[in-house]
Amino acid sequence: MMENEELSVIVWCWSDSQTNATQLRAVNVATGEEVHLNSGSFLLRISIDAKASVTRCFIRHLASGGEAYIQGGPKLRTFVEACLLHGGTQEY
Secondary structure, eight states, X not given: OOTTOOOOEEEEEXXXXXXXXXXXXXEETTTOOBOOOOOOOEEEEEEEETTTXXXXXXXXXXXXXOEEEEEEOTTHHHHIIIIISTTOOOOO
């Protein structure tokens, strides 16, 4: 992998009421090509440290057990709730 490599992806997701499923499409911004994602299930755990005003995310790929930790600013949880979860207000 090259140093400072960046991948930008636009992700569309929508609910399909006929199948009662959420559909997802991802496209590479630089090439316009569809990004093919592996099938999988993930656990996303978001925690807030009130004393440090830091939000931390833990992500686990359920099939493989692979894990990652992400640390973000105070708006991360609000962003996830507003923009990713059904019924969110989309205000952050």
